[in-house]
Amino acid sequence: MSKKLNHISKSSEKFLEKYLNTASPTGFESAGQKVWLDYVKPYIDTHIIDTYGSVVGVINPEAKYKVVIEAHADEISWFVHYITENGFIYLRRNGGSDHQIAPSKRVNIHTEKGLVKAVFGWPAIHTRRGGAKEESPKTDNIFLDCGCKNKKEVEALGIHVGCVVTYEDEFMILNKKYYVGRALDNRMGGFMIAEVARLLHENKVKLPFGLYITNAVQEEIGLRGAQMIAETIQPDVAIVTDVCHDTNTPMIKKIVEGDLSSGKGPVLTYGPAVQNNLLKFIINQAEKNKVDFQRLAASRSTGTDTDAFAYSNKGVASALISLPLRYMHTTVEMCSKDDVNSVIELIYKSLIALKNGQTFHYLK
Numbered sequence: 001m002s003k004k005l006n007h008i009s010k011s012s013e014k015f016l017e018k019y020l021n022t023a024s025p026t027g028f029e030s031a032g033q034k035v036w037l038d039y040v041k042p043y044i045d046t047h048i049i050d051t052y053g054s055v056v057g058v059i060n061p062e063a064k065y066k067v068v069i070e071a072h073a074d075e076i077s078w079f080v081h082y083i084t085e086n087g088f089i090y091l092r093r094n095g096g097s098d099h100q101i102a103p104s105k106r107v108n109i110h111t112e113k114g115l116v117k118a119v120f121g122w123p124a125i126h127t128r129r130g131g132a133k134e135e136s137p138k139t140d141n142i143f144l145d146c147g148c149k150n151k152k153e154v155e156a157l158g159i160h161v162g163c164v165v166t167y168e169d170e171f172m173i174l175n176k177k178y179y180v181g182r183a184l185d186n187r188m189g190g191f192m193i194a195e196v197a198r199l200l201h202e203n204k205v206k207l208p209f210g211l212y213i214t215n216a217v218q219e220e221i222g223l224r225g226a227q228m229i230a231e232t233i234q235p236d237v238a239i240v241t242d243v244c245h246d247t248n249t250p251m252i253k254k255i256v257e258g259d260l261s262s263g264k265g266p267v268l269t270y271g272p273a274v275q276n277n278l279l280k281f282i283i284n285q286a287e288k289n290k291v292d293f294q295r296l297a298a299s300r301s302t303g304t305d306t307d308a309f310a311y312s313n314k315g316v317a318s319a320l321i322s323l324p325l326r327y328m329h330t331t332v333e334m335c336s337k338d339d340v341n342s343v344i345e346l347i348y349k350s351l352i353a354l355k356n357g358q359t360f361h362y363l364k
Contacts, residue, residue, distance in 0.1 A: 025077030071189025072219030095220030111158035226308035271298030
């Protein structure tokens with residue numbers, strides 16, 4: 001068993017709460033990105049913001065070799081798609097939003113005038129008399145009610161087709177062991193790479209390579225931000241962090257999803273996009289530093305920004321370190337604090353090992 005780690009300070013946790021509570025929907029990530037950049041600025045030499053809003057904190061930008069540690073900043077959300085004459089609002093997904101959890105949820109509609117509150121309405125149980133044929137929530141029957149009697153009142157609030165909608169559920173700590181909230185996928189990754197930057201700075205680590213701490217946009221709709229920023233940075237190595245499923249909760253088939261559990265450490269993925277030497281290198285660091293880890297096999301792709309980096313720029317040595325997550329794409333996503341600390345530790349120690357003489361040639 002690994003020793004219990006604690007890299008997260010009280011001020012770090014305050015940043016995490018603010019960061020998670022700041023909406024950052026796909027295509028509209030700027031507010032969350034500002035919170036993130038403000039936090040990492042003391043720990044970096046310079047930064048990059050690209051055309052679509054991916055943000056990169058850079059340490060040692062003049063170095064020949066470039067190493068990326070990366071997460072994605074966007075969260076799932078909805079778009080206003082159709083407003084009825086009676087003032088009800090129908091939606092279209094922005095990313096993989098789960099329609100089955102929507103009824104009775106409170107939301108924020110983002111308009112140029114500011115946030116407008118609304119709720120996902122749903123017929124009362126007394127009125128649903130379908131028996132075995134009772135209708136379930138679907139994308140074409142869930143709707144928002146913002147308290148307006150007609151379309152004109154809705155539009156007067158600044159709501160129009162294309163306005164983005166996010167859930168208002170906020171961060172909490174459960175039983176002193178778990179972080180809970182919406183958008184842990186994958187702002188926990190952004191938090192973890194920011195903490196690595198803080199540790200490097202506070203421990204006065206001088207890196208012989210450039211470190212590009214990358215918080216990319218638009219992962220939830222096809223890894224688009226990572227595709228763009230990979231071309232900008234042109235790195236030699238990319239260590240990506242994202243989330244994967246904790247499969248030890250009810251109703252999940254381990255024979256399909258694998259056997260992974262919160263509290264048992266980071267998950268290292270095997271798959272075509274994962275460069276074998278880099279994966280072996282990270283496993284060696286985990287074993288050397290007594291960081292417990294789990295293993296996952298991907299199929300054609302990892303489904304994460306790892307794929308975008310791996311196949312960019314004639315090929316980039318890439319690996320994926322994942323955080324086990326319960327209830328993904330809901331408003332109560334849940335991860336272990338111990339696992340968060342372990343991911344931070346594993347990335348940090350891997351960078352230290354690179355600093356201490358691991359050759360980039362070996363990783364290729």
